[in-house]
Amino acid sequence: MKLFYYCYGGAHTSVTCASIHLGFLPNDRVPHPDEFLAVPHYDKMDNDKLGTPVYVGRDEFGWDIYVMGIKRGNRVVIPAIKSYLHASGISDREMLFVNALVKLHPITSLGGFSSRKLHLVNFGRPLTVWGIRRSYPVFVELVRRVKETISKRHNFS
Amino acid sequence: MKIIYCGYRFSYAAYLMAAIHTGLYKKDRLPPREAVERQWNVCKKYGEQYGNLIYMGLDENLNEVYILGCRKFFEVIKMEYKGMNDIFGIDDKIWYIDCRPWDGFLSNIISRINNYSWLRGLSKGLFSFWLKRIYRSCSEKVQREKQKIMAGEGC
Numbered sequence: 001m002k003l004f005y006y007c008y009g010g011a012h013t014s015v016t017c018a019s020i021h022l023g024f025l026p027n028d029r030v031p032h033p034d035e036f037l038a039v040p041h042y043d044k045m046d047n048d049k050l051g052t053p054v055y056v057g058r059d060e061f062g063w064d065i066y067v068m069g070i071k072r073g074n075r076v077v078i079p080a081i082k083s084y085l086h087a088s089g090i091s092d093r094e095m096l097f098v099n100a101l102v103k104l105h106p107i108t109s110l111g112g113f114s115s116r117k118l119h120l121v122n123f124g125r126p127l128t129v130w131g132i133r134r135s136y137p138v139f140v141e142l143v144r145r146v147k148e149t150i151s152k153r154h155n156f157s
Numbered sequence: 158m159k160i161i162y163c164g165y166r167f168s169y170a171a172y173l174m175a176a177i178h179t180g181l182y183k184k185d186r187l188p189p190r191e192a193v194e195r196q197w198n199v200c201k202k203y204g205e206q207y208g209n210l211i212y213m214g215l216d217e218n219l220n221e222v223y224i225l226g227c228r229k230f231f232e233v234i235k236m237e238y239k240g241m242n243d244i245f246g247i248d249d250k251i252w253y254i255d256c257r258p259w260d261g262f263l264s265n266i267i268s269r270i271n272n273y274s275w276l277r278g279l280s281k282g283l284f285s286f287w288l289k290r291i292y293r294s295c296s297e298k299v300q301r302e303k304q305k306i307m308a309g310e311g312c
Contacts, residue, residue: 049236051237052237070237075208076226076234078208080227080234080237081238083208083209084210087159087223
C-alpha cells in the first residue's frame with residue numbers, strides 16, 4: 001500500500017505531513033526550526049524533478065509514504081495517475097493521494113519560491129519554516145485524519 | 158508499449174492523431190462528415206475533462222494507443238508516470254507524443270464557444286475548418302512518430 005502526500009513543489013508542506021506521519025516531527029507540539037532542517041527532503045526538491053514521487057519511509061501500518069510536487073495540477077495530474085495505474089491493472093485500493101497544500105501563510109509561499117525557484121536558500125528556507133510553524137496544527141490534524149482513514153481501511157480488510 | 162498522445166485537451170489534436178494512428182481516420186484523406194461531427198460532439202461534451210487516460214485502440218504492431226488532456230502539466234505527468242512505473246514495477250514502455258502545438262488557439266476558441274448553445278453552429282463550422290487545416294500536418298506527424306517507434310528511438 002502506498003500513500004502519496006502532494007503539494008506544489010514537493011519540498012515543504014508534503015514533506016512536513018510525511019514527517020509528522022512517520023514520527024520525524026512531533027504531533028503534540030510545534031517543533032523547533034532546527035527540527036525542520038533535520039528532516040530528510042525538507043526544502044530539497046529541485047524544479048526539474050517536479051512530479052517525481054520521493055520515498056520517505058514506511059509507517060506503522062506498513063504503508064510506504066511518498067511525497068511529490070505537482071504544481072497546481074491536482075485536478076489533472078491525480079486523475080492522470082489514477083487512470084494510468086488503472087490501465088496498468090493496479091487497483092485504487094493500493095494507494096491513497098493526500099493534498100498537503102492546505103491554506104498557508106503567504107510568507108511560506110514566498111520562502112518556497114525564493115529557495116526553490118530563485119535558489120536563495122539562506123533567505124527562503126527560514127521563511128518556509130516560519131510559515132509552516134504558524135500552520136503546524138493544521139498539518140497535524142490532516143495527518144491525524146489520514147491515519148484514521150488508513151486505520152479504517154485496515155479494519156475493513 | 159503504450160503510446161500516449163497528449164494534448165492540452167484530449168479531444169482535439171490528440172484524438173485526431175490517435176484516430177489516424179489506429180486507422181480510424183485514413184492518413185491520406187479527410188474523415189467523413191459523420192466522423193467529424195462525432196469528434197465535435199466529443200469536444201462539446203467532454204472537451205473540458207482533463208487527466209483521463211482514454212484508450213483508443215491497438216495499432217498494427219499491437220501497441221496500445223491512448224489519448225490524454227494534460228493542460229500545461231505534460232512534463233509533470235511524464236515524471237509521475239516514470240515514478241509510478243518504478244514504484245509499482247510496471248515495465249511497459251511509454252511513448253509520449255506532444256500534440257499541444259497542433260491544438261492551436263482555435264481549439265481554445267471552439268471550446269469556449271461550446272459553452273453557449275446559440276453559438277453551436279459557429280463552433281461546428283470552426284471545428285470543421287480547424288480539422289481540415291490541421292489534418293495533413295497531423296497525419297505527417299503521426300507517420301514520423303510511427304517511423305521513430307519502428308526504429309526504436311527514445312522519446
